[in-house]
Amino acid sequence: MKYLVTGGAGFIGSHIVTALVERGDEVRVYDNLSTGKAENLAHLGKRVELMQGDLLDPKQLEKAVVGVDVVFHQAAMASVPRSLAEPAASHAACATGTLHVLDAARRGGVKRVVYAGSSSAYGNQPFIAKRESDLPAPISPYAAAKLAGEGYCQAFAASYGLETVVIRYFNVFGPRQDPNGEYSAVIPKFVVMMLAGKRPTVFGDGGQSRDFTYVENVVLGNLAAAASPAASGRTFNVACGKQYSLLELIASINRVLGTKIEPNFEPARAGDVRDSLADITAARDVLKYEPTIDFDEGLRRSIEYYRTLVK
Template sequence: MRSLEVNVNGTQNVLVAARDAGVRRVVFASSSSVYGNTPTLPKHEGMPTAPMSPYAVHKLTGELLCSVFTSIYGLETVALRYFNVFGPRQDPKSEYAAVIPRFLTALLNHEQPIVFGDGEQTRDFTFVANVVQANLKAATAPDAVGQAMNIGCGERISLNEVLQIAGELLETSPDIDYRDPRPGDVRDSLADISKAQRLLGYDPQIKFAEGLSQTLDALRVGIV
C-alpha cells in the first residue's frame, strides 16, 4: 500500500504540480522490472511488459500516467527504465539497498555475503554516473518526449561474478551464504540501449569493474 501511495499517487501529484506550474518537462525514474521474467534477452522497449511485483506494476503505471499527461496536457515527459543502478552513497543497511553495497560491506567486514538462489542470475549493473548522463540528456533531448527507454550498459554479469571481481579487488576469496530464491525475483536482465543511444545520444562511459572499484573506495572511506 505504501509503495502504491508513493509510486503511483506520488507520481500523479508531481505531474499535476508540473502541469499547473507550467514546467516544461518531467523525467520519470522507471525500472527494468516492468519487463518481468521474460526469457527474451536483451530486453527492448517493443516487448510486452509483464511486471511480477507490486513495485513493478506501480512503475509501469507511472509510465502510463506520464504518457497520458503528455497527450492530454502537452506536458513533456520522458520515462527512463533503469537497470540495476549502483554506486557510492547507496546505504547498504537500507531495506531497499542494491545487492552490490551489501556484498561489498559484508566482504569489508569479513562477513559472508548472502546470495538468494544459485548466484548465476544475471543483471545489467549500471554505474550511477551513466544514469546521471542519461538524466541530463533526457531533460533536453527533443526526440525523447513521450517515450520510455532503457538505461543500462548493454552487458550482463552474474552475482557470482560480482563477488569474484569484488574478491579480487579486496584480495580475498568470498565465502558465500547461498539461500533459497526469493519469489518475484527476475532470473536474467540485459538492456537493449539502442533507443536511448538514438534518441538521447546516451553513451555509458563507466564499465562495471571500474564502477565497482569506485563504489568500494567510497565504502572504505565511509561515504554512504
C-alpha cells in the same frame, strides 16, 4: 533553466543534483528525507535549495514546481522486497506520488518531466535483452507501481501536452547508495559485508544476472532525456548493455579486495527477476547516450567509497 529533483537527497537524485549545480543550473530539491539524507547534498552548500515535503502532499508540491522548467522525478519507494511487505505503501509512493508530481507540473507550467522508471517492468521475458517495445510483465508490486507511473506519464503527455520522458533504470550502483538496512541493494550490501570479512547471502543459485550500471551513466542519461527534443513521449533503457551474474559480482569484489570469500545460499525470493539486460540502442540513437564508466571501474570506485565508511 531551473530544475526540480524529487528525491534529490537520495542516492541517484543527489548525483543528478550535483551534475546540474556544477554546470551552473539553478536546482531545487524536494525530498521527505525518509531514505534521502541532507548530508548527500552538503558538498554543494548553499548552491542548492532543499525543500522538505512528501509526494502525497499536493499543496507542497504546488509550491515546489514554482518557476521550474524541468522536473527530474526520482522519488520512490525503490525496493522489490519492501513492496512485497508493504504493497499499498509502494503504490502510494510510486504510482500516486507520480500522479501528484505530474499534476503539479502541468498546473505549474513545467515544460518537461523526466521520470525514473524501472527495468523491473519487463519481468521475465523470453529474450534476455530487454527492449522498450517488449510488453511489460511486472512480477512484483514495486514493478507494477512503477509501471503505473509510466502510464500516467504517457497519459499526461497525450492529454495535457506536458512533455514526459521515461528512463528505465537497470540496477544502478555507486557512492551514496545505502549499504545498511533490510532492503539495501545487492552491490553495497555485498561490498560492505565482504569488507568486514563476512559471507554475503545469495538468494537462489547465484546465476541470476543483472545489467549493473554505475550511477554516473544514469546521470548522463537523465541530462540527455531532459535536453533531447525527440525524447518527449518516449521510454528509454539507460544501462550499459552488459550482464553479470551474482556469482561473477562476488568474484569481482574478491579480486578488488584480494579475498576469497564464498557466499551463503538461501532459497530464491518471490518477485526477483531471473535475468536483466538492457538493449540501449534507442537511447544511443535518440539521446546520444553512451555509458562512460564500465562495471569494473564503477565497482572499484564504489569499493573505495565504502572503505571510507567502514574504517
